[in-house]
Amino acid sequence: MPDVHSLVNEFVTKLNKRQIEGSKTTAKLTAELLRSFISQQRLPHSNQAGALIDAVKAVGEKLIAAKPVELAVGNVVRRVLHIIREEDLSLTTAAVGGLNLASESDDEDDTEQDDHPVLSATAVAAAARNALRPPSLQTLLEDLPHSAAAPHTSSSGGDSEGKSKSADKNTMTRKLKHNVIEAVNELIQEISTCHEQISEQAVEHIHHNEVILTLGGSQTVKEFLLAAKETKRSFRVFVAEGAPRYQGHAFAKELATSGLQTTVITDSAVFAMISRVNMVIVGAHAVMANGGVIAPVGLNMVALAAKRHAVPFVVLAGVHKLCPLYPHNPEVLLNELKSPSELLDFGEFSDCLDFGSGTGSPLIHVVNPAFDYVPPNLVSLFITDTGGHNPSYIYRLIADFYSPDDVVLQRKSAS
Numbered sequence: 001m002p003d004v005h006s007l008v009n010e011f012v013t014k015l016n017k018r019q020i021e022g023s024k025t026t027a028k029l030t031a032e033l034l035r036s037f038i039s040q041q042r043l044p045h046s047n048q049a050g051a052l053i054d055a056v057k058a059v060g061e062k063l064i065a066a067k068p069v070e071l072a073v074g075n076v077v078r079r080v081l082h083i084i085r086e087e088d089l090s091l092t093t094a095a096v097g098g099l100n101l102a103s104e105s106d107d108e109d110d111t112e113q114d115d116h117p118v119l120s121a122t123a124v125a126a127a128a129r130n131a132l133r134p135p136s137l138q139t140l141l142e143d144l145p146h147s148a149a150a151p152h153t154s155s156s157g158g159d160s161e162g163k164s165k166s167a168d169k170n171t172m173t174r175k176l177k178h179n180v181i182e183a184v185n186e187l188i189q190e191i192s193t194c195h196e197q198i199s200e201q202a203v204e205h206i207h208h209n210e211v212i213l214t215l216g217g218s219q220t221v222k223e224f225l226l227a228a229k230e231t232k233r234s235f236r237v238f239v240a241e242g243a244p245r246y247q248g249h250a251f252a253k254e255l256a257t258s259g260l261q262t263t264v265i266t267d268s269a270v271f272a273m274i275s276r277v278n279m280v281i282v283g284a285h286a287v288m289a290n291g292g293v294i295a296p297v298g299l300n301m302v303a304l305a306a307k308r309h310a311v312p313f314v315v316l317a318g319v320h321k322l323c324p325l326y327p328h329n330p331e332v333l334l335n336e337l338k339s340p341s342e343l344l345d346f347g348e349f350s351d352c353l354d355f356g357s358g359t360g361s362p363l364i365h366v367v368n369p370a371f372d373y374v375p376p377n378l379v380s381l382f383i384t385d386t387g388g389h390n391p392s393y394i395y396r397l398i399a400d401f402y403s404p405d406d407v408v409l410q411r412k413s414a415s
Contacts, residue, residue: 004040007033008059015066015073023285024219027072027320028191030063034080035184038177048176049088056080060409069336069371071286071294071323078324078406079187080180085403087179187320190385194318195220197385199227205314205383208233210278213270213311215240216296217247218283220316224383225281226258236261238277242298243267244342244368267298274305284317289398291376291391292327293317297369303378312380319384322394324402327373340366 011033014020020029037059043051060077067073198220206212206228212235214221225237237260241248248264256262265273274280280302286294293299293315306313325332340346343366376391383389389397 004037007036008062012062012066015063015070018067022219023070023072023321024191024194024318026070027076027318028188030073030076031080031184031188031191033063034059034077035181035188038080038180038184041177043177049084052084052176052180053081056084057406057409064409069334071325071332072320074325074409075286075320075323076187078402078409079320080184081406081409082401082403083183083187084176084180087176087183091176091179191318191320194320194385195223198316198318198383199223201383201388202228203231203233204388205279205281206233206235208235210235211238211276212236213238213240213274213277213280213302213306214251214282215242215248215267215270215298215302216283217242217251218316220283220318221281222251222254224316225255225260229258229260234261236263238263238265238273240265240267240270240298240302242296245338247296267301270302271305271308274302274309274311277306277309277311280306280311280313282313282315284315284321285371286321286323287315287317287382287394288332289324289326289395291379291382291394293374293376293379294327294332295372295374297372300372300374300378303374306380307378313374313378314381314383315374315379316383319386319397319401322384322398322401324398324407336370338368338370340368342368 011020011029015026020026034056038052038056041052041055056077060074060081063077064074202224206225212225214225214237228235237252237255239248239252239255239262241264242251243266252262252264282295282299282302284293284295288294295315303313305311323332327333344364376394379391381388382391382394384397386397
């Protein structure tokens with residue numbers, strides 16, 4: 001098996017060189033890398049979950065720092081941290097339940113058991129309520145009085161009990177890693193099939209003779225539209241060309257090749273054509289905790305046009321794109337700037353240099369941002385692999401997939 005640290009460094013290099021593109025691909029590769037990392041971790045006998053969380057956080061901060069604008073990396077890291085906490089809580093709860101059952105059995109068989117207190121109610125309550133950072137079994141046992149934690153036995157019996165406890169700890173360590181890896185496998189499967197889960201809902205939203213507008217060339221949108229076409233419904237798609245990279249040109253050709261009636265329009269024609277449109281369907285780079293969307297540049301203009309003409313603005317996004325951060329976070333405000341050559345050829349800059357100053361500095365500057373921010377009040381509906389949701393419900397979905405303790409992860413790496 002290759003050294004996991006070499007895999008981490010290789011992944012960081014690819015992120016830095018932009019050799020990994022797309023939220024879905026990035027999220028899946030991040031989850032696979034963390035699975036390999038967890039499988040090779042040697043955990044201590046005590047506080048196994050805490051040690052694993054610290055190790056994953058250290059790797060996660062390194063991955064996030066490599067490409068902060070790719071929010072899918074941080075999303076997956078936080079999902080894995082949440083998985084570790086949940087699995088540790090599940091094992092702790094099961095262990096506490098087993099101890100309580102054993103204590104009740106001892107009370108029935110031994111009338112002198114009253115001299116040795118059982119597990120305190122405080123410890124049990126703490127294990128039940130502290131879901132974000134559950135205590136380990138050892139921590140709960142340390143909460144016992146000495147007489148309960150170490151009942152009077154013969155020396156040979158004590159040795160046997162010590163070996164039994166050691167074996168239980170090793171079993172719990174293996175069980176924790178096994179359960180976490182299985183849950184990460186489910187996460188990878190979820191990311192891999194998100195397009196299919198979203199596409200299954202197309203028949204509920206696209207109807208006969210409708211006109212759909214899109215921009216951005218999202219693969220999720222493509223499969224969503226093709227799934228609706230397979231239901232024998234006839235509809236037309238307007239595709240904005242998506243300057244300056246013009247992804248809309250290739251996207252329109254793909255739709256037309258698949259048999260969809262497709263019309264290419266310029267980005268500046270969106271307001272002119274929006275009155276003919278029944279629905280806008282677009283993809284997303286990330287969905288923020290307030291229901292806002294980080295999307296391909298130009299989509300805020302489309303959302304404003306849709307709002308002005310009362311056209312539903314629908315965003316398709318896999319659950320792995322749900323981000324527990326808010327748009328005002330510094331790392332979210334970062335925008336990826338693409339090459340100026342997408343707007344002006346480098347040869348054209350030679351005519352725009354200020355030689356009079358003696359420095360030859362350019363008189364023209366090119367800013368080519370990759371993303372827009374679409375506020376939640378412009379979004380009509382989110383369609384995820386878990387169903388359709390209003391923007392106001394996004395915070396509830398995020399609470400199901402992330403732990404509040406892990407939200408600060410990316411802020412530390414950005415500072």
